[in-house]
Amino acid sequence: MSLPVEAPLLQTESLYGDRLVAVVPPGHPLAQAREVTVMQLAAEPLILGERGGNRRRIIDLFFEHAGVRPHVAMELNRDEAIKKMVEVGLGVGILPWLTVQREVHAGLLRALPIRGLKSRWELGVAYRKEDTPSEPLRAFLELCRAYLGKGGERRRVAARRS
Structure with missing residues (x-):
């Protein structure tokens, strides 16, 4: 699960800190860039996860702090769906590296660091505290x-x- 979790009855443990990357298909104009900027991302149709999760909150705050309004073309609830939409060229995704590394190594996607995005996405587990x-x-x-x-x-x- 994505951390942090605000639940006083739960014990949480962070297991892995992952960085968020911009994801494009190999033929995309940004594919050869060393990194992307908030302005470059705002100019692209974005395919993001649904609102409500920590990862989406990090992304929304990144654009808000830059004073930029992104063009969110799609909001999907599955990372696999986001990757497929990006693969066929429907937009640029922002996903954790762990989620896209297989497709990057296979040459299906390119992952680009996002300049200025310092937040790391934390993956962990939660279980009942008193048990x-x-x-x-x-x-x-x-x-x-x-x-x-x-x-x-x-x-x-x-x-x-x-």
Whole structure:
């Protein structure tokens, strides 16, 4: 889940901090850029996640602080749908690197750093605070920590290669 979560009855644990990147198809005019600016993004039709989540809040605040009104062409509730719309050239997406790295490595998408976007998107888990974690929950948390925590990037790369 995307963190932070405002819920006093929940215990949260951050597992992975990811950066948001602009995503374009390889033939897009921005595809060869080293990075994109808020003005470049505002000039493009954007395909974003729905309002209400932390990631969308970060994106909206980025444009608001720059005093720029983006052209949001589509709001979708699935990252896979956003990636497909970007792949076919319907707009520019803003997604976490972890979400698009496979398509970038396959040459289907290009990921570009966004100049001035300092916020990182945090991925984590939440569970009831007063409960003693069950054995399955402890095993799940350990698996998440191993995959996403320290050293997790090496394991993800190795898993992609196998």
